[in-house]
Amino acid sequence: MGGLFNDILGSGETLFKNDVALDFSFVPKLIPYREREQRTIAGCIKPLFNEKSGKNVFIYGQPGVGKTVALTKILEELQEETDEIIPVYINCWKHNTTYKIVIEICDMMDFKFVQNKKTEELFRWIKQNLNKKSVVFVFDEADKLEDFDFLYMILEEIYRKTIILINNYKDWIFELEDRIKSRLMPEIIEFKPYNYEETKGILKQRVEWAFVPNVLGNDAFELIAKKTFEMQDIRTGLYLMKQAGLIAEDKSSRKITLEHAQHALDKIKDFSIKSPEELAADEKLILDLVRQNSGKRIGDFFKIYQQSGGKLVYKSFQRKIDKLQKNRFIVVEKIAGGNEGNTTIIKDVSEKKLTEF
Ligand SMILES: Nc1ncnc2c1ncn2[C@@H]1O[C@H](COP(=O)(O)OP(=O)(O)OP(=O)(O)O)[C@@H](O)[C@H]1O
Numbered sequence: 001m002g003g004l005f006n007d008i009l010g011s012g013e014t015l016f017k018n019d020v021a022l023d024f025s026f027v028p029k030l031i032p033y034r035e036r037e038q039r040t041i042a043g044c045i046k047p048l049f050n051e052k053s054g055k056n057v058f059i060y061g062q063p064g065v066g067k068t069v070a071l072t073k074i075l076e077e078l079q080e081e082t083d084e085i086i087p088v089y090i091n092c093w094k095h096n097t098t099y100k101i102v103i104e105i106c107d108m109m110d111f112k113f114v115q116n117k118k119t120e121e122l123f124r125w126i127k128q129n130l131n132k133k134s135v136v137f138v139f140d141e142a143d144k145l146e147d148f149d150f151l152y153m154i155l156e157e158i159y160r161k162t163i164i165l166i167n168n169y170k171d172w173i174f175e176l177e178d179r180i181k182s183r184l185m186p187e188i189i190e191f192k193p194y195n196y197e198e199t200k201g202i203l204k205q206r207v208e209w210a211f212v213p214n215v216l217g218n219d220a221f222e223l224i225a226k227k228t229f230e231m232q233d234i235r236t237g238l239y240l241m242k243q244a245g246l247i248a249e250d251k252s253s254r255k256i257t258l259e260h261a262q263h264a265l266d267k268i269k270d271f272s273i274k275s276p277e278e279l280a281a282d283e284k285l286i287l288d289l290v291r292q293n294s295g296k297r298i299g300d301f302f303k304i305y306q307q308s309g310g311k312l313v314y315k316s317f318q319r320k321i322d323k324l325q326k327n328r329f330i331v332v333e334k335i336a337g338g339n340e341g342n343t344t345i346i347k348d349v350s351e352k353k354l355t356e357f
């Protein structure tokens with residue numbers, strides 16, 4: 001019988017050393033291949049150390065290229081370095097209006113008496129307290145913002161600061177209202193997708209954190225790395241490694257094999273879609289309509305969708321739009337200001353390519 005069960009995983013055993021290391025929100029010790037970008041950003045913050053105002057920054061780049069993680073790291077280091085510069089990180093997807101942002105900042109600063117208070121009142125409190133020190137504001141996923149009054153308020157009334165805005169689209173910054181644009185004058189930094197070697201390097205680092213040594217086979221890793229590079233989104237690799245590990249465990253295997261990785265790849269369809277053939281019928285209808293009507297507002301576009309026989313209610317329709325955007329079939333642009341307030345424009349991704357790349 002000797003050795004017969006060696007390849008079988010015992011019921012209490014696991015292939016993962018620390019599966020948290022594959023979570024999208026995990027912040028590794030080192031953020032390789034972004035040193036140059038981080039140094040530029042640090043340079044913009046540096047004047048704050050001498051009680052001067054910093055430079056503002058606009059960061060753009062595709063999903064999953066390390067924008068959030070690079071900035072998280074900078075804020076962490078800043079916090080370790082000094083008490084004189086306050087880091088304020090806001091995810092604008094969660095906090096998408098001036099009121100919500102002001103509430104969130106109060107919350108961060110442990111100010112409890114926010115109830116029944118107006119935005120202006122709360123901001124006055126924030127201002128008094130933040131102006132005792134310097135501040136680095138990071139507004140991540142800024143394309144989700146519904147209004148920009150908070151930006152104007154910060155630009156005008158917080159003295160020593162660096163404002164960092166992050167989003168997926170370069171154009172966004174040029175479409176901001178003039179009164180904000182002219183005060184912001186940001187340094188513009190692009191986070192380009194990683195090349196194949198860099199993609200592999202990042203995933204390798206995670207393998208060491210996440211798995212028991214030597215369980216992830218080399219050919220399985222290569223397949224996952226290749227797919228990740230193709231998708232240009234590190235999250236693809238993290239997801240695939242986690243799934244492959246779970247599939248191997250499910251089969252009580254002590255190794256994660258090529259077959260397990262392949263199986264994980266088949267699952268990816270729910271997570272990220274590669275070809276239009278794999279879209280569900282309503283998604284396909286929406287995509288076809290976007291291609292015929294690129295550049296329309298979301299509201300007008302919804303009408304066209306209904307006239308073309310689309311059955312989804314507006315909320316579900318919006319979710320489909322989000323999904324198509326996430327998978328980079330279409331481009332969704334928020335445009336601030338204008339006669340009718342904020343508008344959301346839907347564009348065909350191939351049109352964007354022609355004009356911008
Ligand atoms: N250079 C890197 N080193 C280590 N991990 C990285 C690196 N770049 C990206 N990652 C990891 O990839 C995942 C996606 O990165 P991140 O969340 O920073 O993307 P993003 O550019 O902010 O994308 P989005 O535009 O969708 O918000 C995260 O789990 C992150 O830790």
Ligand SMILES: [Mg+2]
Nearest residue numbers: 067068069140
């Ligand atoms: Mg991000």
